[in-house]
């Protein structure tokens with residue numbers, strides 16, 4: 152009986168070097184090579200796309 156070992160390349164987050172449970176692919180404009188973990192991905196999302204709240208003027212005081 153053979154022991155079959157599936158070698159899954161243990162990819163690591165390119166930023167924090169932690170093993171990836173889920174791979175997130177960085178956006179092209181982030182200029183990041185490799186994969187990101189969820190934490191770094193959301194961090195980057197936040198860095199590049201900070202919560203832009205469109206100005207909503209409910210009260211028009213013009």
Ligand SMILES: [Zn+2]
Pocket residue numbers: 164165166167168169187188189190191192
């Ligand atoms: Zn990470």
